[in-house]
Amino acid sequence: MGKVAQGDTQAFEILVHRHQKRILNLIFRFIGDREQAEDVAQDVFVRVWQAAKEYEPKSKFTTWVYRISANLCIDLQKTVHYKQIFVYPHFNAEHPNESNELFSYSDNSRSPEDLMLAAEKSRTISAAIQKLPYNQRMAVILKKFEGLSYSEIAKVLGCSVSAVESLLVRAKKNLREKLLPR
Amino acid sequence: MNCRTILKMFAAYQDGELDSSERSRVESHLESCLSCSKYYAETEGVWQALDGMQEIEPSPGFYRSIFKKIHAPPRKNHFQKYLSWIMDFFPAPAVAIPVLLICIVCGVAMGNIIGSGLGIEKNYTTHSQSLTNVNTVGVFSPIPPGTLGDGYLRLAGISEEHKK
Numbered sequence: 001m002g003k004v005a006q007g008d009t010q011a012f013e014i015l016v017h018r019h020q021k022r023i024l025n026l027i028f029r030f031i032g033d034r035e036q037a038e039d040v041a042q043d044v045f046v047r048v049w050q051a052a053k054e055y056e057p058k059s060k061f062t063t064w065v066y067r068i069s070a071n072l073c074i075d076l077q078k079t080v081h082y083k084q085i086f087v088y089p090h091f092n093a094e095h096p097n098e099s100n101e102l103f104s105y106s107d108n109s110r111s112p113e114d115l116m117l118a119a120e121k122s123r124t125i126s127a128a129i130q131k132l133p134y135n136q137r138m139a140v141i142l143k144k145f146e147g148l149s150y151s152e153i154a155k156v157l158g159c160s161v162s163a164v165e166s167l168l169v170r171a172k173k174n175l176r177e178k179l180l181p182r
Numbered sequence: 183m184n185c186r187t188i189l190k191m192f193a194a195y196q197d198g199e200l201d202s203s204e205r206s207r208v209e210s211h212l213e214s215c216l217s218c219s220k221y222y223a224e225t226e227g228v229w230q231a232l233d234g235m236q237e238i239e240p241s242p243g244f245y246r247s248i249f250k251k252i253h254a255p256p257r258k259n260h261f262q263k264y265l266s267w268i269m270d271f272f273p274a275p276a277v278a279i280p281v282l283l284i285c286i287v288c289g290v291a292m293g294n295i296i297g298s299g300l301g302i303e304k305n306y307t308t309h310s311q312s313l314t315n316v317n318t319v320g321v322f323s324p325i326p327p328g329t330l331g332d333g334y335l336r337l338a339g340i341s342e343e344h345k346k
Contacts, residue, residue, distance in 0.1 A: 013245060028238050038241060045248045072225045121234045129235070143197060144232050150199050168193040176228050 001061060005052040019062070022146070023069055030073045030139045033132045040076060044069050044174050059155060066142065066156045074134045128178040136171035139164055185211075192222055196229060246303050 003011035023044055028037035047068050055064065129137055135157060141149045142156060153164045186213045194200050212219045237269045268278075325331040 009249075016248060018244050020244055021237075024240050024244075025237050029235060034238055037238070038244065038247075041240070042244065042248045046251045049248075049252055118234065118236065121231075122236045125232055129232075140232075144229070145235075150194075150197070165194055165199070168197065169190055172193050172196075172225055172229065173235055175232075176225055177290045179228050179231060180224060 001055060004049065005055065005090075012049060015048070019065060020045070022062075022111060025065070026069055026141060027073055029126070029129060029145060030137060031076065032126050036076070039079075040072050041069075045074055047058065047072075059152070063152055063155050066146070066148075069157055070138050073138065081154075125179070128175055131178060132171055132174055135159075136167050136174065136181065139167040140171045140175070143168060157165055185215060186216055188212075188215070189221070192225060196222075263292060 001015070002016055006112060020041065024041040027040045031037050031040065044065065048065060049066075054063075057080060087102070129140060132140065138157060139153055142153045143150075148156070150161045150164045150168075154161045155166065157167075159167075186314065188208060191200065191208055195205060199210065201299060325335065
């Protein structure tokens with residue numbers, strides 16, 4: 001990170017390659033749209049480059065990047081929510097780019113039926129996650145997919161550990177209601 | 183410990199965030215309470231099902247796009263564009279304000295000079311007077327008898343005769 005702060009593009013490229021998949025998937029799980037997720041993930045790294053000089057290694061680099069990602073994701077979702085209500089009331093944000101995700105998983109070892117089922121399952125889970133409120137959604141993604149502790153999630157979201165616990169209690173209850181067959 | 187308290191602790195228990203004493207309390211409750219153990223098993227099942235959400239790979243041009251975004255000129259909205267244009271034209275508000283005031287004063291003075299030179303006010307009065315003069319209606323002659331104009335001229339003629 002020190003080299004990146006000095007403007008070393010090679011160091012920055014290594015940094016991007018090391019973290020790009022993790023950040024991209026974090027954002028994709030939050031937004032549910034591949035193209036938008038790529039765009040936001042790129043913006044995250046642009047912010048990292050621009051703010052590299054101001055970065056102080058008080059906390060882990062990943063926590064800092066997660067925080068930038070969470071802020072951008074939540075800002076974007078608020079904008080989308082605003083546009084849905086006031087600008088494009090007929091826009092369907094639940095499955096904005098459905099076909100892309102459905103066929104983007106290439107795994108030669110599985111049959112087409114298995115791939116279709118897996119994609120369908122993935123889409124159902126994604127839809128359930130995206131129905132959660134922003135903070136609950138981010139807390140679930142950071143806990144489940146990134147394996148962060150409650151205190152790390154609290155640092156990313158800028159809240160207390162007890163607030164994170166309460167967010168996850170409510171998120172799990174909501175997911176249970178959405179995903180459990182009745 | 184009752185079921186309600188235990189339910190609130192499930193998330194932290196599941197995520198391994200409880201200390202050993204709290205964990206043993208939850209575990210002993212789960213062993214004794216059938217409904218709570220069923221609820222926990224279902225919640226755990228839903229939590230595990232989230233693993234079914236698949237991962238995506240970054241596109242091959244991912245880094246190149248970042249590089250492009252970094253070196254792209256900063257985007258400006260319309261307000262910022264106009265503001266920067268104004269600021270370029272007038273380098274400082276200390277200069278801009280006196281220039282604006284001088285322009286206003288000069289504009290008012292020029293307006294007065296040009297207005298008095300052309301005699302706009304006088305012409306206007308003459309024109310309005312000519313409009314009120316009944317004789318100007320004569321431009322419409324010959325007027326067909328029985329029309330509104332003809333009637334008006336007759337009335338005017340009568341009033342002129344009365345005056346005499």
